Amino acid sequence: EAGVTQFPSHSVIEKGQTVTLRCDPISGHDNLYWYRRVMGKEIKFLLHFVKESKQDESGMPNNRFLAERTGGTYSTLKVQPAELEDSGVYFCASSPYSTEAFFGQGTRLTVV
């Protein structure tokens, strides 16, 4: 069974540009989460989807971040326009119920 897959694995963009991160959860997992880890800090929650609905987006830092999960399958996280402080590793996780979740490898975003 395929795990949680994230694309791209690395992205380097200039300040002011737009970047879209993608997450493919494990098939059949209704719950999908986005997390972020900035340098030297702990992993922080961004938001939680149940199927295509946003269950909790309290961790989204500001309106430059937009997450979607059309059709309840894969999800995208768009940052527009990107700022220097958005650099970090973005993790996606999925779970079948509200129990233990499985993480993807993460996308390392560098904004220069």
Added chain:
Amino acid sequence: QKEVEQNSGPLSVPEGAIASLNCTYSDRGSQSFFWYRQYSGKSPELIMSIYSNGDKEDGRFTAQLNKASQYVSLLIRDSQPSDSATYLCAVNMIGGYQKVTFGTGTKLQVIP
């Protein structure tokens, strides 16, 4: 005060010894507790979850929870060099996974 606190380490133990990793949390209403292992550049991997006071054993791993003291620990018996990784403590209020708060992690080094 951080919501979830861990000693960043590194914690060095000789091969075959018991490694003890500790975590304290600030929210007395927390109900679910998780330990993740993360190798450098890899995704966090769930190794233990615990929901009630006491000990929970799984192979060489034992999770211990004391809600009165707001303390959760992970013991690794017969430590192996392959156990060398960063161990992340994660806590949430609602039963089950949903939104969790991570600690910064403790780096464990097992010396052959």
